[in-house]
Amino acid sequence: MNSQQIQKLRTDLGLSQPEFAQLFGAHSMTVSRWERDKATPTPYQLALMHQFRQTADVKKAQAEETVKNLLVGAGVVAALIWLLGAKK
Numbered sequence: 001m002n003s004q005q006i007q008k009l010r011t012d013l014g015l016s017q018p019e020f021a022q023l024f025g026a027h028s029m030t031v032s033r034w035e036r037d038k039a040t041p042t043p044y045q046l047a048l049m050h051q052f053r054q055t056a057d058v059k060k061a062q063a064e065e066t067v068k069n070l071l072v073g074a075g076v077v078a079a080l081i082w083l084l085g086a087k088k
Contacts, residue, residue, distance in 0.1 A: 001049050003037035009053050010035075012060075024048060 001009075010020040010031070017035075018028040024045045033039035041049065 001041075001046055001053075003035050005053075006031075006041070006049065007035040009049060009056070012056055013052065023052075 010017070013020070015023075016028075017031040021028045021031045024031075024041065026041075026045070030039060034041055
């Protein structure tokens with residue numbers, strides 16, 4: 001995971017550098033250094049980051065599917081209301 005991917009993961013999770021650092025047992029300045037490519041996370045920290053990335057991607061896909069289903073459902077309801085109203 002490179003510096004840009006680390007920063008993207010942090011922002012995708014909606015975390016500040018201090019919050020992100022807490023997840024990985026690091027100092028917020030260390031996260032800053034990771035994001036500027038001045039330091040590298042440990043293999044353990046990288047493994048955790050990959051797991052967070054996978055989980056975030058799954059949650060995002062689930063949320064997108066839920067929104068799609070809600071929009072389709074709303075469209076069906078709107079069509080039914082329109083059809084029932086048109087028969088009056």
